Amino acid sequence: MTRDVVFTFSYETYADAAARGMMRPPDRILQTLMSSDEVGRLLVANPFRSLASIVARGLRPAESFPAREDRRLITPTRLARRDPTGVSAIVRTYRSYDVQLRTATVRAGMTRPAIVTTNPLVAAFCPFSWADTVTYFGRDDWLSSEARRAYWPAYAAAYRQISESEVGVAAVSQQIIDRIDPRGPATVVPNGVDPGEWSGPRPAAPDWLGAIPGPRAIYVGTIDNRLDVEGIAALARQRPDLHVILLGPTPDPDYTRPLRDVPNVHQHAGVGRSELVAALRNCDVSLLSHRRTALTEAMSPLKVYEYLAAGLPVVSIDLPPVRGIHDRVTFSARTADMGPQIDEALTRGPLSDADRQTFVDGNSWSSRHRAVLDLILRSSARHRPAETFAV
Structure with a gap:
């Protein structure tokens, strides 16, 4: 029996991953999902891109995604070039992302897919009422990234929501797991080699x-x-x-x-x-x-x-x-x-x-990813609780 899966990148696109040789942990997980016999339909979602950037890219070559009927890539769009920094505005932003993902899954014929995302804001603030399970994969502790200091309040709120919602968490270190303190299933998946x-x-x-x-x-x-x-x-x-x-x-x-x-x-x-x-x-x-x-x-x-x-x-x-x-x-x-x-x-x-x-x-990456697949494709235990953020 196979499961339909939705995979979302954090802040880079599939084209970025392909350009660097699919060498980072999220890229490798996506490769495993794309080739796994346990995955039915797979929808891969880029992060939000502004309409202006889409127009500017219009004359460039298309992304080299190996699309087929059961493997699709989408790029959700919005007017803004970047996320807002306020928590309430972030929540509104990712509810909009949720709507675009849901529309794409309906068009792809997917029913109650499993979600795996490398963006903590997606894991926390997309309601995913239409999905089965949600798994967050953490390759870095975003809450300690100086480059994204403006978003630290949002990441702190996201970590709390991930924990309280019993989202599944896979991370490259125990330290990331400890900082999120998930109440749902969790596993450490260190990096590997090909x-x-x-x-x-x-x-x-x-x-x-x-x-x-x-x-x-x-x-x-x-x-x-x-x-x-x-x-x-x-x-x-x-x-x-x-x-x-x-x-x-x-x-x-x-x-x-x-x-x-x-x-x-x-x-x-x-x-x-x-x-x-x-x-x-x-x-x-x-x-x-x-x-x-x-x-x-x-x-x-x-x-x-x-x-x-x-x-x-x-x-x-x-x-x-x-x-x-x-x-x-x-x-x-x-x-x-x-x-x-x-x-x-x-x-x-x-x-x-x-x-x-x-x-x-x-x-090897293949030995690492067995644990990730087991977490992503787990059976649903309960519905996500309602979010408590004012918007």
């Missing part, structure tokens, strides 16, 4: 990486305020023989100003998946050099799983979701103090091919 990307012999190093001497310590990810740039600068100055590579997009180039006069720190823009794999597999040690914040303490860093899939020893600041992943992860209180752990990692060298493959097989 065995197809990490199997086989080591590929050749990209030319830009080959020009950097060893030993090479690499950090992968968006270069933003999660990264301890002052700590990286201090570490690199202490260890002029070590070449530190920062691989990923830099939204604010001024953020890395402290690194510009450090000759053994090398920045490179984000690359495609195959080049990322090749870069990691041709380095010597990997770094999780984040600042310690409420946001980073709730993350399940995807990069750590990919570092280990590449066979690299990992030197990390001590964050709860990183503990217990593998014995080749060593910890330091601060990025600036990572020198001894890096020396130890370089002495021990990479994981053996057998150990690396064992890690890849044991941490």
